[in-house]
Amino acid sequence: MAHLWLLLICLSPHLTACAQELVLDPPGPRLRKSGRPSSVACFVRGIQDPQQATVEWVDPDGEVIEFFDRRLVISDIYHVLVFREHWGDDVKDTGNYTCSAIIAGKIVKKTIWVDFSDDPVVGIYPSKNNSISRIEGSGKLILTCKAVGYSASDTKLEWLDPNYRTIGRYQTTSRIHTEQLHLRTRLQFDDVRVEDHGLYTCRVITGGLTMLKQVQVNVYGIYIFPSQNPLKVQKQTGISLHCQVTKPSGAKNVSVSWMHSYSIQVSSYDPRKTNRIFSRKSFMGSTMYIDDLTNGDNATHTCQIWIDGNSLHRDINLEFYDPPEIVITPAEDSIRRMKDTTTSIYCKSKGLSETQTQNAKFEWVDKHDNVIGPYIQDGPTRSRVYAMELPDGSRLQLDQLTSRERGTYTCRCTVGGNIMISEIELIVYGTPEAPTNLQAAAVDTNSITITWDKGYNGDTKQRFNIEYRQHDGQWTTHPTMPRDHHIPELTLGGLKPATVYEIRINAVNKYGSSSYTSVSVTTV
Known part of the structure; x- marks a missing residue:
């Protein structure tokens, strides 16, 4: 009782006469009690705010007794060691216990011997x-x-x-x-x-x-298959985890079961229920099945083993991940761009580690499977179409687009021995290309039959405009304008014999017309 009155006086904010002191209660040097429970308290006397005192207990094995240890009870003032009846580990608990605290910048220690019996x-x-x-x-x-x-x-x-x-x-x-x-x-x-x-x-x-x-x-030898821990899985997929006791070390009774992350045993398959998660036992093992993985499954799962009354467990953690891939931006299967404009296409990595990204090799490949190189100032094409390296990918640059640039472009990413590809189609639209290979397929006294090769239609329907004239005469437009799906052939009739005719053709669509292609033909 005297100790408590002295403690109250020294803790009063109006009285500072008491020197700070480390106190054990009971004071020791020995705490002997036949049986349990028993306890010993440690506190700093003479400090206005007891919570500011740093107090620490060390057990007979030299281990610091942490705040979560069942032997330690901490209040606002006291750090109390408690030895309860049902623990019953007299040998382990017997020995010197040391309480230490920092007082006035110095470490102060006090020791008490605790035992529970006179018998060795x-x-x-x-x-x-x-x-x-x-x-x-x-x-x-x-x-x-x-x-x-x-x-x-x-x-x-x-x-x-x-x-x-x-x-x-x-x-x-x-x-x-x-x-x-x-x-x-x-x-x-x-x-x-x-x-x-x-x-x-x-x-x-x-x-x-x-x-x-x-x-x-x-x-005991116990393994979980798959053996990776943590195990990376994808959402909305299924997985099976097998836990097996491989070396029972002479055990007689072996029981294996899976536990949910919230410590409830996974039940076996029941046809009357919706079984998204269930288990199936085997000889000294158990398999857990999880279908349609959801956010709640991204946790620790425990295999619990009972062997001859001893409980063991092994954990496996499931972690969701997105599989590595490369992503092209714009994120479309195809893009449409007008002739004579400029476009950029990006290819970047997703799901790679920082080291994998640094070691990744990105390449752009054109429709002819040719690798597109870097910018060359005086190159006929490479000054317009070229690839540019980025820290996490590659950029494909296409300037002053022509119809030759239309087609499928492939981004190829190589990481170690793994190759990933992604494709995008570039559609170039605009005025059509001029027809080529215009020639006379048949010539008579009064007619000429011409043929030609179609050019790119500018990604829309096109028709062909044919005009003809005598040398230095006025151009006459033929009333028929063959369509894109027609055979590229036309007969010009009503002509004069033994006369030179100039013939020209161009293509037209909703964006405009191409340049002309010409040929001169003399009738018979």
């Missing part, structure tokens, strides 16, 4: 029913053998392997080794493997007597 005892922790289970490849395992109530000067502890051979201290090549501490010894497995399973013995020699304390280490 030897224990191994962590373990449950003298056994411990681990999954192969799960990393480090440390077992501590501790002697309580014995004389440190007359007690020796050592670890023996399943063949009763002494396990030595750490060496560069040793994966399993020991560390000797005050009345305790640690057995450490740097990387737990299936071959480590077996019965390990802690031998305690004291006063001419030898005591043995044993723990069964069970190591």
